[in-house]
Amino acid sequence: MSAEHKDPIRSRFRRQRRALGSAAATAEALASAAAPLLRDLPAHSLVACYLSMTGEPDTSRLLEDLDTAGHTVVVPVCEPDRQLSWRHWSPDIELAAGLFPGIPEPVGPSLGLDAVQGLELLFVPALAADAAGTRMGKGGGYYDRFLARYRAAGGTGRTIAIVYDHELLPAGELPAEAFDAPVDGVLTPSGFRPVPTSGVYT
Known part of the structure; x- marks a missing residue:
């Protein structure tokens, strides 16, 4: 399915998120749902997460829990040509405006693919x-591009999509193109759902 066919679906989910309003505060529930995943991580793991924006499931407590547990946390940085780099995050690192207004990024050196291959x-x-x-x-393709490069270079870390409960749909209800990178599981405020390994990276 082409991008133009995906646009109406994206618009529907964007409208639903706008309608959530203040009910979108999910930091504690999301962190609680992620707790089993964090317990299974080897000590001092390298983990990627992201700084949530208004309307998205709130990742603030999840980020704090990762840091408290002693893991090294990196967050994405948008680069030109729809590429991602990464920067270290901790609660005391200063944030500044990035490539896109309204999307804060940690201050510090950017990390390329080689530096995050051990995620x-x-x-x-x-x-x-x-x-x-x-x-x-x-629709920007930033993550699909990065994940394709990451997997091609031998990266084996599990990829977990974060959505609200009503945004987790039955299998086959979302269109997928050849370049769409699948995920290994889905995290919602009510829990974690692993994806069957068939056709998905493990």
């Missing part, structure tokens, strides 16, 4: 995901 876990944003591991992003 154990990657929490990625999504507008929706289905039980087969299909992830619908916002």
